[in-house]
Amino acid sequence: MLNPENTYEWFIKAFHPKSGLDLNFYKQNQMQRRILSFMNSHKYPTFPDFMKALNEDSVLFDSFFKHLTINVSQFFRDTTQWTTLRETILPKLLQGKTSLKLWSAGCSSGQEPYSLAITLMEYFSHTHFSILATDIDVNVLKQAKDGVYKQNDFASTPPELLQKYFTLTDKGYQIKDSVKRQVSFKQQNLLTDRFESGFDFLACRNVVIYFTEEAKEMLYQKFTQSLNKDGILFTGSTEHLFGMNNLGLKPVSSFFYQKQE
Ligand SMILES: C[S@@+](CC[C@H](N)C(=O)[O-])C[C@H]1O[C@@H](n2cnc3c(N)ncnc32)[C@H](O)[C@@H]1O
Structure with a gap:
């Protein structure tokens, strides 16, 4: 049976209070793709599994937050x-x-x-x-x-x-x-x-x-x-x-x- 919690909508609702980041303001296609690619590479099969790990592991949380917010920069870029x-x-x-x-x-x-x-x-x-x-x-x-x-x-x-x-x-x-x-x-x-x-x-x-x-x-x-x-x-x-x-x-x-x- 499908887990009703295993949806992008569930995840962004659960992630907001933890991170202060409301992903409703971000384009769903791109964000969902980034989140799923991170989950895959870290071997989390579902959104609730992943959210539980984010709550328990601050190093994982920091690395995921960094992955989401993409902070590549350079002096005098362009x-x-x-x-x-x-x-x-x-x-x-x-x-x-x-x-x-x-x-x-x-x-x-x-x-x-x-x-x-x-x-x-x-x-x-x-x-x-x-x-x-x-x-x-x-x-x-x-x-x-x-x-x-x-x-x-x-x-x-x-x-x-x-x-x-x-x-x-x-x-x-x-x-x-x-x-x-x-x-x-x-x-x-x-x-x-x-x-x-x-x-x-x-x-x-x-x-x-x-x-x-x-x-x-x-x-x-x-x-x-x-x-x-x-x-x-x-x-x-x-x-x-x-x-x-x-x-x-x-x-x-x-x-x-x-x-x-
Ligand atoms: C790609 S970097 C751009 C850095 C610099 N402005 C440049 O062009 O080189 C994007 C930055 O935006 C920040 N950012 C993303 N969403 C944000 C938000 N809602 N409020 C404030 N900063 C945000 C990220 O944390 C990241 O450091």
């Missing part, structure tokens, strides 16, 4: 967009301004907010700025605060910046304190938690890929409210805001949008 940011977007944003408030939403282990900090320190050295960096996953935030990285995190990083802003130690490349000081890390679920406001710049890249269309639209609306007038939203290379004309955001370059009113 080089062309970082060049546009440096040459076009930031100079315009800084016209008549001497300070900036920035937010990296879904920051993973810190590569994105630290890339923003390095860009400002290197090319806009008279600008005062602070960066809020948030993620749902406490484990990646811990890595971000430690600030130690491996060689392959720097595939898109100009060597002179690696040399200037990191120190090579026996653990890996340690980010310098002068960069660390510019970024504050905080745990936050973008789908359910309250947002701060007053941002001049907001990067949310490669985070919404698995969100449903409704969840994405709700998120972009909340992001728009968090931005100052003329503030910039920086999205990932596969993320377009096509069809979301009611947001009050105007495209100013590929993957950069500016708040109108």
